[in-house]
Amino acid sequence: MNILVTGGAGFIGSHIVDKYIELGHQVTVVDNLERGRKENLNPKARFIKLDILDSGLENVFAEGAFDIVNHHAAQVSVVYSLDDPMRDAKVNILGALNVLTNCLKFKIKKVIYANSGGAGCGEPRYMPLDEKHPVEPLAPYGASKHTIEHYLHLFRQNNGLRYFALRYMNVYGPRQDPFGEGGVVAIFTNKMLNNETPRINGDGEQTRDFVYVGDVVAANVMALDRGEGEGVLIGSEVETSVNDIYANLRDLTDYQGEVVSGPEIPGEVRKIYATCERAFQVLGWRSQTSLAEGLKKTVGFYKD
Numbered sequence: 001m002n003i004l005v006t007g008g009a010g011f012i013g014s015h016i017v018d019k020y021i022e023l024g025h026q027v028t029v030v031d032n033l034e035r036g037r038k039e040n041l042n043p044k045a046r047f048i049k050l051d052i053l054d055s056g057l058e059n060v061f062a063e064g065a066f067d068i069v070n071h072h073a074a075q076v077s078v079v080y081s082l083d084d085p086m087r088d089a090k091v092n093i094l095g096a097l098n099v100l101t102n103c104l105k106f107k108i109k110k111v112i113y114a115n116s117g118g119a120g121c122g123e124p125r126y127m128p129l130d131e132k133h134p135v136e137p138l139a140p141y142g143a144s145k146h147t148i149e150h151y152l153h154l155f156r157q158n159n160g161l162r163y164f165a166l167r168y169m170n171v172y173g174p175r176q177d178p179f180g181e182g183g184v185v186a187i188f189t190n191k192m193l194n195n196e197t198p199r200i201n202g203d204g205e206q207t208r209d210f211v212y213v214g215d216v217v218a219a220n221v222m223a224l225d226r227g228e229g230e231g232v233l234i235g236s237e238v239e240t241s242v243n244d245i246y247a248n249l250r251d252l253t254d255y256q257g258e259v260v261s262g263p264e265i266p267g268e269v270r271k272i273y274a275t276c277e278r279a280f281q282v283l284g285w286r287s288q289t290s291l292a293e294g295l296k297k298t299v300g301f302y303k304d
């Protein structure tokens, strides 16, 4: 298949590109390299450095004759979205709409959309989180990402655009930015390997559902020909505290130094984990990588 991956120079997108190419697909990447890296780009992918807000995106679609569009490009910072909700909405809503209206115009067969599971629901009313949970985001990022599922729904109803949304929990693994805000695994690993003191925000008993990037890639492969017209949660189905992540990484990196505590981050939920029963029903997907295995692979990557 001929596939456009937006954000394909970023953490998750670049792993998806690698797998699609390995499976024999033809891949074009559109990324403005704001956070993505050239080193992440698969040399067999066609790369176009472009902002998804740029009107030139239409030419990319016109020349590309894509079957599938996998939309991963986004403003990904929760804190930034609180500081500048306008810019967050520009990229995550208007940029995504630029992608989707081109999908309609050029009759793309299917859109795969990377949404957030946790940021959309806010502090869960019950756990494990499932797809029926009300949408009550704590930050503009969660609102902007979720908004696109509404557009996808209406473009499907009105124009017959086929789509499937994957609502990720906390994705971790090789290539995650250790200087970003959300990737606690990458941040801690990088600090500990460099003998710098990691900081735990709050008491460290906040929990997340950490899912390995390789498992997320598998969901993106399955979604090429399975799943239609809905969004499913993609997580490990295991609740893990930040303190547990710290303890695991300390052992794996042999870190002997200290840890300091910092203030809680606004806009973040306290405890969350998901059930992925729906992803299993629709895609046949479940996360396969245990936390121990995933952390080991991740530390190995940063050591290299």
Ligand SMILES: NC(=O)c1ccc[n+]([C@@H]2O[C@H](COP(=O)([O-])OP(=O)(O)OC[C@H]3O[C@@H](n4cnc5c(N)ncnc54)[C@H](O)[C@@H]3O)[C@@H](O)[C@H]2O)c1
Binding pocket: 006, 007, 008, 009, 010, 011, 012, 013, 030, 031, 032, 033, 034, 035, 036, 037, 050, 051, 052, 053, 071, 072, 073, 074, 075, 076, 091, 095, 114, 115, 116, 117, 145, 167, 168, 169, 170, 171, 172
């Ligand atoms: N990492 C997670 O745990 C997680 C969880 C839920 C959802 N997601 C979603 O997955 C997707 C990928 O996230 P990631 O963690 O790989 O982040 P990332 O920052 O590594 O990847 C995003 C990519 O999009 C590109 N980009 C940003 N703005 C752009 C623009 N205006 N035009 C073109 N390219 C642009 C960046 O350069 C980057 O390469 C995002 O849509 C994010 O909302 C990620």
